[in-house]
Amino acid sequence: MRNVYLDNSPRIDALHKWLQACSTNIDYEQIPVESALHRVTFEAVYAHNSNPNFQASAMDGIAVKAYKTYDASEANPVELVKDVDFIPVDTGDPIPDEFDAVIMIERVNTLENGNVIIHQSVGPGQHVRAIGEDIVTKELILTANHQIRPIDQAAMLAAGVLDVPVHVKPKVAIIPTGDEIVKPKRDPERGELIEFNSTIFKGYLEEWGAEVTVFDIVRDELHAIEEALAKAASSHHFVIINAGSSAGSEDYTVHAIRNRGEVVLHGIATRPGKPTILGKIAETPVLGLPGYPVSAWLALDWFAKPLVYRLRKLIPPQRPKLHGILSKRVNSVFGSEEFVRVKIGYVNDKLIVTPIGSGAGVVMSLVLADGIMTIPPEREHFDSGQEVEVELLCQPEIIKNTMVGIGSHDLSLDILVDELKLRYPEKRISSAHVGSMAGIMAIDRGECHFAGIHLLDPETGEYNHSYVKKFVKNTPVSIVHFVHREQGFIVAKGNPKNIQGISDLMRQDIVFVNRQKGAGTRMLFDYLLQQAGIVPSQIAGYTREMFTHSSVAASVAYGAADCAMGIRSAAEAMGCDFVPLCEEKYEFVVSDAFLASEQGEMLLALIRDPRIKSRIEALGGYSCRDTGEIKRP
């Protein structure tokens, strides 16, 4: 049953091969013009009647016989007789056949007897909308394969066209599969994973103009998958089946498609997204998307989007592209196109592109991504400092209004990020969480506006200052104090293993989970170990590293570890207990140029805002007694 050898086809070739193999014909239907917005015309639309279909006044005033005005001038006023030489008309009124011009009311002096005096002559047709000025009967209004906009609806209605033939919406079936997948609910059991990929697919497909049916989750059972596929293919223009696409013992998707139809291709030369399947059942295209959401999202974009647009006889929209400077080296595999999620922001007039290094299962990486960078197959890496092209996932304007933070993560920072957006919807803080040391290096290289850090100097017992002095040489900066916070051990509720101090970590029954090298918490932990004369090899789990306080707290909460070093608020947020060890300073190193800018002033005012301080202190384990103080290093 196992099929371990996948194809390695270039993505574009794969798409062409698949589209050629499948049918992309689609029927049409006649629908009311008023509900035809965004639909695509099946054939040309011609005017039923002219618009206007009578001579209409274009102005408020009087309808006149032009020849009766020819003698009028400033020196020679002419009197026109009511109901004989003129009649009053408003804009849009029909003009009786005996009149042929309109004089605006402002140009007319009305006498007591109802007659008028004019001081100007007018030519025939002045201020008169001719029959068919806009549209003439039988004129072509829209061609075939035209996507209908509100203005097109207006033109059709004006021309007396009430129904329009359009291509039917492509009907797309989505089949989620997997024994571990369950419908969305709270607190899934151990081993259960929430089914959310269908929601991703449905949303995008509808945005692209498809009509979507989501099938019930199909278990990992060959026959059940085949049945679902056959049913979907017989009643839809296009079938998407999700997961079971790789080499696992229960990955049946490719076999099910082959048994009922044809596999055009299995495996494309991309990362992620490699195990994508392109096939068909009878003439209906079938797309097998990988289970991991990031892989699936990408492959949906590569294959489902062009197919849906082709069925609709349209060209898929392109995302805007920007060029920027890569802040970190990214490795890639030769022969594979690598797709990297990135964050972007302008710092010192340079567009800085920072890769988000997470796996294909991390939905949040796409929530936070501003764009996607592609490394072509012939490259094995992109260097830091290199100019790269990025496809934007957001509007270019928001990038200009982004304050860029790189460094250590703290829950208080999330509050700052949220409050900025609450008060200034057009602004944004983008924060990449890479640890304190990486933050310091980034601000030194001019790649961010501010860096959140908490670095203990083991020699002085002081926080942050000595590191900024030593490592920030190329950018003038200040330190803006943000919070004092408690650091300690995050342990399970009730502290069942009775962990009281650092020496408990050497016990055989304790499994620790660590933070990554360069993280301030990691440096603090190593400092405490050194002080206690403990070597890392005495601690089980020392080498298992995670990137945030929240993720280590989650590991403890779900029993994957007994203890982690972290902040009280993270412990409390995950329902864990906390053993306090010390208080530390979490501060921002801010570039002076940014601090002096309008955005910098805005950020500083926000940091000093009492409402933010009280929101932070309510988290537990924080003191804002010095928040907003500025120190020069």
Ligand SMILES: Nc1nc2c(c(=O)[nH]1)N[C@H]1C(S)=C(S)[C@@H](COP(=O)(O)OP(=O)(O)OC[C@H]3O[C@@H](n4cnc5c(N)ncnc54)[C@H](O)[C@@H]3O)O[C@H]1N2
């Ligand atoms: N030995 C190998 N293992 C794997 C390979 C490989 O080449 N050799 N490829 C890896 C790659 S790359 C990917 S991508 C995944 C693809 O896995 P499948 O398509 O077979 O998907 P599953 O294993 O069934 O599910 C994986 C994972 O995806 C999530 N998932 C699945 N369905 C949904 C859904 N409807 N909603 C939300 N999330 C979903 C879930 O976390 C599953 O655990 O295989 C690697 N393995």
Ligand code: MOO
């Ligand atoms: O397609 Mo897999 O997504 O390379 O992780």
